Amino acid sequence: MTNTAPTRTLVVERELPHSPEKVWHALTQSSLMEEWLMKNDFQPVVGHRFNFRATPVPNWNGVIDGEVLVVEPNSRLAYSWGSMGLESVVTWTLTPTKGGTHVRMEQSGFRAEEDANYKGARYGWTKFIGDLERVVGRLD
């Protein structure tokens, strides 16, 4: 995470006991993406514009706009992720390990100053994350 840059970056990473090819498949095949991420019309083609569509909630229509930026099969994938004023980029990096794949998700572009404007909308978004019960289970 960089604190000196004007934007902040979120990193979530995990080691998965599956081959990079298989993880790549799950990250880039529209029907598989729908199963773990969201409904979408994604295609792993640089320049392709697509949407993720979640169930709309109060104050949020559930649409995320994306454009594919990087496609390096089985190793790197990046797309823009725009929603409610947040202009970010999501980058996936797959690194083969002994037991499978190290998966790193980096979302960059969080600005410290984008603040009060979206609070109402963000509360709606909070509800979307909504399976709060499960999230909370992990906080303990």
Place this chain on the structure above:
Amino acid sequence: MQAVTNDVFKALADPTRRAIFERLARDGEQTVHALTDRAGVSQPAVSKHLGILKHAKLVRDRREGRETHYSAQPQALAPMLDWMSLYGAFWRERFDQLENLLKRMDK
């Protein structure tokens, strides 16, 4: 900040508490009685929920005569309204779902 976020998340994780908080945020200050009439649960249960909301600083209480009046303190949501903490929770959950999917793909 993380501890505060956890309290707020936990307080709002329960649908009944979320409904109580939303009602206070929408309709303004109300007594425990008024809240109980519409909450669909007993008064002790409503009081308990209010106690948890109060601990998370999501509501404030004010005693007037024999009644306690509660009001929402939406600014307590601020820690949750940070994009990074929201997306952090979001992606961790999605990683879990990705892992489940990959397991299923083996079959």
